[in-house]
Amino acid sequence: MLKNQIEEILKRHGIKAQKIHIERLIKNIEPISEALTPVLLESIVLENLTIGDSYFFRDIQTFEKLRKILKERPSWNILSIGCSRGEEVYSTAIVCNEAGVECSIKGIDVNFQRISQAKVGCYNFWSVRFLSKKQIEKYFDVVDGKYCVKKQYRHNIEFFHGNILDAGHSFLGKHERFDIIFIRRVLLYIERIDEAIQKISSLLKDDGFLIFGAGEYFPEVLEHFSPAFNDVGTFYKKMSKQSEHTEIKTIKSTFLGRHKNLTEIEKLESEKQQEIEIAKLLKKTFEGIELEERIKLVEEYLSKKAFQKAYDIVKESCKKYQTNYLLWKYKTLIELELNDIEDAKQSLQCALFLNSVDDEIWQIKHALDFRTKLKK
Incomplete structure (x- = not known):
């Protein structure tokens, strides 16, 4: 029951x-x-x-790109989907204030308690842990041990409890459209991704921007949006054929040409290869992510059993953070899931060398030994 x-x-x-x-x-x-x-x-x-963890200026490179885009016009209408406790909304408001532009920002989340906290705008240290002392003093008033967003960064902000996929939205104007929509770390938990993307596209203006979390990649997005920067990144623009990213357009046209004389099975294989090629191009989206963010993203993809996506991130991360045993542990686990036994053995050696007291690593070793015996 x-x-x-x-x-x-x-x-x-x-x-x-x-x-x-x-x-x-x-x-x-x-x-x-x-x-x-x-x-x-x-x-x-x-x-x-549902996911609730967030903090101010999460994915800092996203807000650096936002500063560049804000220069294009004097006012912006912005929506934050899955805004949690409001850190993303207030971070955006701070950037708008410093850029000298007018911003109207709405945040929506399915969790009523988190929305209530967002409206208050006061946070524990965990939410500001990556900010410098100077930034904390500039953006917050400390009240009873809480970090409360200063009044100048609270203008034109509204929070709403609800689900963006619901048929009606009383918080939206009848014909309201947005210049920017944030939807970071949300589609990972949505069943109907196609429906969500179509809905978001309908809420964006024709020249609007869609912002994902660093490292997120959903092939369905490319039907409606194109990367907004030449380095691909997390910003996407509502797409016309003229605005489509040059390299992605080339990949699509190449594979489309091949489809004409293929069987259904061959078409499926070709489409899979097209996705792989585009994924390689979009790999740049997580190059600037810090260690903690990389680990969280890998864990999110593992929870979805999206092993290839998790592997793309963890493989690159192990090169950058060579002494982090957790990355090597996840790399071993993913390689085991992908049946890449030899690479899994090498990754396991690194994980054991870095941390031989982690019980999970030894459990993975037993599973790997068993899989090796079966393979023989």
Whole structure:
């Protein structure tokens, strides 16, 4: 009964969650299930099975690119989807203020508690941990141990509880369209990605920008959007054929030409190869990400069983952060999942050398030894 209720809530919001996370939640709340109202149960599910971690100026290179784009016009209408506790919204407001442009910003999240916190605009140190002392003093007032966003960065900001995929949006104007939409670390948890992208495209102005989290890549996006910068990156622009990224356009046209005389099976293989080529091009999106962000992104892709996407990131990350045992552990695990036994053995040696007391590494070793025996 409880499981069915939770699955219905997730289905209603179009959210994906791992079976192990659902089972853990059921175990935790089963003793009090009779006291849970439908509203309270929904709040608990969304709090525990959707991502809520964020901090100010997450993916700093994204905000550096935002500063460049803001120079194009004097005013902007901005939407933040999955805004959590508001760190992204206020970070954007700060950048707009410093750029000397007018910005109207709306944030939306399915979690009522997080939206309530966003409206207050006061945070624990965790949310400002990557800011310098000078930045903290400039952007925040410290009140009872909380870091509260200063008044000059709160103008023209609104927060709303809701799901962007719902049919009606009372918080949107009848014909309201946005210049910029943030949707970072959200599509990872959405079941109907095609539907979400079409919805977002309809909410953007013809020359509007869509902003993903660093390292995120969804092939479906390229049907409606094209990378806004020559280095690809996390910014996409609502696409016309004229604005499509040159290299991506070349890849598409090359594979389209091949499709004419192919069988259905050959077409599927060709489409898969096209996606691989575009993924290589988009690999630059995570080159500027710091270690903590890389690890979180890998973990998010692992939770989705998107092993190839996780591997693209962890492989590059191991080159940059050669002494981080967690990266080598994940690399071993992914190579094992991809049945790349020889590379997995080498990665495991690095992980064990860097941290021989991690039980999970030894569990992976046992699994790798077993897989090696089977292969023989």
